[in-house]
Every structure is written in C-alpha cells, then in structure tokens.
Amino acid sequence: MLQHLLTLIWNKKRQHFLLFLELFISFLVLFAVFTMLVYNYGNYRQPRGFEYERVLTVASFTRFPNEPPRDSLTQLSEQLKRSLQAIPGISAVSFVSSNSPYTMSTSSNNISYNNIHEQADQYWADDDYARLLQVHMVRGKWFSRADVTGTRRPVVINETLAERFFGKEDPVGKIINDDGERRIVGVVRNMKIGGDYAEVRSAIYQRIDSGFQDKFLIKLTNSAALSTESRIYKTIMHQFPASSTEIEKLEDKRVVKNRMSLIPVILMLVISGFLVLNVALGIYGVVWYSVNKRRGEIGLRMAVGATSGGITRQIVGEALVLTSLPLLLGIILAVQFPLLHLFDLPAATYIAAILLATLFLYALVTLCALYPGRQAAKIYPAVALHED
Structure with a gap:
C-alpha cells in the first residue's frame, strides 16, 4: 500500500x-x-527564587555641588537607609546595583576557578538583600559586615555557577577570581531576576559597603498604608532636596519585563x-x-x-x-x-x-x-x- x-x-x-x-x-x-x-x-x-510582592524599587539620582569624601557619602547613604527603615509599614531596605530585579540593565564579568572560566552575571547588594527578597540559601549564608576581612571580599554565588565550578563539592570557603580574589561565603538558589521567561545563568553577588548609593529596594509590610510611598518620597526629598526620585512597584516591572x-x-x-x-x-x-x-x-x-x-x-x-x-x-x-x-x-x-x-x-x-x-x-x- x-x-x-x-x-x-x-x-x-x-x-x-x-x-x-x-x-x-x-x-x-x-x-x-x-x-x-x-x-x-x-x-x-524553573522556580523564581525570590519574592517580589510588596517590594518597591527606588532610584534617587542626587548631584552634589562639591564631591564629598567617600566616607561622608557612605554615612549619608546609611543615614538615608535608617530614615527609611523608621517609616511605619517598611520591613526592610537594601541597597542594590542598577541591574536589580526586572530592570533593563545587565552586567557580567569573567569569573575563573582552577582554569575554569565562566561569564557570569554580576550583582551588587548589601547585607539586607537576602532577607528583603526572601531568597533561599542552599549552602553557607548571605554575606555580612563580619565577613569583610583582608583583601578577599566575600561573595555569594548561585547554584548554576557552583555546579559549573565545583560540581557536588561544597563551594563555601573557596577562592574565585574576577578582578581580584573573592571568598565564597554562601550559595543561593537560582534567581530569575530577568523575568519569568529568562534563562537561568551563572551569577555572583558582591557586597556594597561604601560610597553613596542611589538605588535600593524597599519591602513593605502587609499592613502598610497607601501613603507609605508618599512618605518614602518626602523622606528622600527632605534629606536630598536636589535629587530626582523614581519609585516603582516590582510587580509592575515584572509584568513589563515578561511582556517584552x-x-x-x-x-x-x-x-x-x-x-x-x-x-x-x-x-x-x-x-x-x-x-x-x-x-x-x-x-x-x-x-x-x-x-x-x-x-x-x-x-x-x-x-x-x-x-x-x-x-x-x-x-x-x-x-x-x-x-x-x-x-x-x-x-x-x-x-x-x-x-x-x-x-x-x-x-x-x-x-x-x-x-x-x-x-x-x-x-x-x-x-x-x-x-x-
């Protein structure tokens, strides 16, 4: 037939x-x-790896007539962070880099370990980042001020990079290289920061600890009032009258990123x-x-x-x-x-x-x-x- x-x-x-x-x-x-x-x-x-509900992303662009010393800029940032944390309805504040969740900005660097090279996404955040986004630590812990010792700065890597470099071996305590030697203090579950349809890539998280920070995430409580965003804006403008501040909901940015x-x-x-x-x-x-x-x-x-x-x-x-x-x-x-x-x-x-x-x-x-x-x-x- x-x-x-x-x-x-x-x-x-x-x-x-x-x-x-x-x-x-x-x-x-x-x-x-x-x-x-x-x-x-x-x-x-793939699991998202973090929580985005009731999270605000804030960018406060500030210009100083005379550039203050770096230590003074760090103190100004810490003072702003304390002022924001004191607002009722805010549970956590974290400084972040420009490529925070659901933004259009990206940053990557070549990371190496024992002649193995990997192009990894690179993020900067402070000690409260993991608590704010409720990320899951697979091994070790998120970095803190106590981890800053010597010239080897503490970093956290994600599961994909850990698998690439170490396989089933425990990465905590190992030394990797990018622009210098970095000591791994923890492994975090993969986070789809680029959106729900984004590919899970190797990632490394480094600690922000100095300089003026103009981008941060704010976690609101369940009982936060509708006027909380207004109070955040007024607090920033009170301390930095010449700044230009943008406040967006991470939920809205996620929708836009997914549509794109x-x-x-x-x-x-x-x-x-x-x-x-x-x-x-x-x-x-x-x-x-x-x-x-x-x-x-x-x-x-x-x-x-x-x-x-x-x-x-x-x-x-x-x-x-x-x-x-x-x-x-x-x-x-x-x-x-x-x-x-x-x-x-x-x-x-x-x-x-x-x-x-x-x-x-x-x-x-x-x-x-x-x-x-x-x-x-x-x-x-x-x-x-x-x-x-």
Whole structure:
C-alpha cells in the first residue's frame, strides 16, 4: 500500500513541487516557533527564587555641588537607609546595583576557578538583600559586615555557577577570581531576576559597603498604608532636596519585563499562523482537486469491493505520504541544531521542538484531507463510472 502511494505521488512530482516546498518551509518555521515555546516554557517552570510582592524599587539620582569624601557619602547613604527603615509599614531596605530585579540593565564579568572560566552575571547588594527578597540559601549564608576581612571580599554565588565550578563539592570557603580574589561565603538558589521567561545563568553577588548609593529596594509590610510611598518620597526629598526620585512597584516591572520577553514569541506565532493557514488551504485544495479528477478511479475501486473507510484512509494516507517527503528533509536539517550545539540551547529543547512540529503538521494534514476523503467515500460507483 505504501509503495503504491509513493508511486502515485512520484508520478505527480512536478504538480506537487510547490506544495513540497511550502511544507518544507512550514516545518522549519514551526520548528523555530516550537523551539522558542519549549525554551520559554522550560524557563517559566524553573522556580523564581525570590519574592517580589510588596517590594518597591527606588532610584534617587542626587548631584552634589562639591564631591564629598567617600566616607561622608557612605554615612549619608546609611543615614538615608535608617530614615527609611523608621517609616511605619517598611520591613526592610537594601541597597542594590542598577541591574536589580526586572530592570533593563545587565552586567557580567569573567569569573575563573582552577582554569575554569565562566561569564557570569554580576550583582551588587548589601547585607539586607537576602532577607528583603526572601531568597533561599542552599549552602553557607548571605554575606555580612563580619565577613569583610583582608583583601578577599566575600561573595555569594548561585547554584548554576557552583555546579559549573565545583560540581557536588561544597563551594563555601573557596577562592574565585574576577578582578581580584573573592571568598565564597554562601550559595543561593537560582534567581530569575530577568523575568519569568529568562534563562537561568551563572551569577555572583558582591557586597556594597561604601560610597553613596542611589538605588535600593524597599519591602513593605502587609499592613502598610497607601501613603507609605508618599512618605518614602518626602523622606528622600527632605534629606536630598536636589535629587530626582523614581519609585516603582516590582510587580509592575515584572509584568513589563515578561511582556517584552513574549514579544518575539507572539510575532513568530502570528507569522507562522498565516503560513499554516496557507498550507492548510493548499493541502485542502490539492486533495479536493485530486478527488474530483479521480472520481472514475474511486468509483471503480468501490465497484470492485473497496469500502468507504478504505477510500477515506487512502486519500488521507496519500496526503500524509505527500507530507512525509518534505518533512524528512526538514527533520534532517533541524537535527543539525542539537548536533552542532547552535545557539547554545539544550538538545532536549530542539528534540521536543522537532517532535511537536512534526506532530502538528501531520495533524494539520490529516484534518485537511479528512473531509475530502469522506466526500470521496460517498461517491456512488454507478454515477462515477457513468460520468467517466
């Protein structure tokens, strides 16, 4: 039966060339779409690693007419932090770098350990960061003032970097290098600071302990009043009248960040949707035209004993075999992505995308060929032979 279907399709290869090409391109587009979907879904399933509810991100840009000494700037920052912590409804305040959760800013550096090099995201925060975001420490602890000894500054790394450098070995107490020697005091659970669909990357957290800090996170209590944000703004402006202050909710920034991550996926879905619609119409038209041209053949087959189900299966089978040829070429091309490690994505992501794209195309072709196949099964032999 399969050999017969292949012979029928091969004899009409010129008529089907454009459809072959359309199916081949459709598979590649669907492969790209499903790769993005599987990749984003895999990232979404990963634990967030921190709590963002009732957290405000504050940026207070302050200019000093005469640059004070560094120690004076540190004291001004600490004084502002104490003033903010004294406001009713605030449970924690933490100084952070510009690439705090859900911002558009990024920073990375090359980290090394025993000739192993890794490009890791780099963050700066103070001692209250872990408590404010309620992060989970896998090993060791978050750094504190007591950890500042000698020239080896304390750092915290995430699980991904710990796995990369140390495997199952305990990283606490080990020395790593970036711009200098750093001593690991703890390993924190991976945090998706870039959004729910962001890839979990290697990360290192360093301690902020000096200079003027103009960016910080504020954790509100459950009973915080609606006027708390206003009081935060007034407190900052009272101490630094010349500053420009922006206050945003981390929840709102998360929504914006997630939407930006989904824009490429939505665009690909729209483009592939139009392409799939054209493919569906093309397959439906080809099968319908083939059935109408072969009414005599179908009538003869039914006259010699072919069943309605057999006719339907033949029509659908021809469409599936017609799809399999360009699909095979597309799969051969798609398999090169995991084999060559293109775009540095897990092989499982590519394999899942290939399977989903294949199943989707087969399901689409089956649906498009099913109705013409059922119509062909309703042809009366006598009428078909008389028309022929």
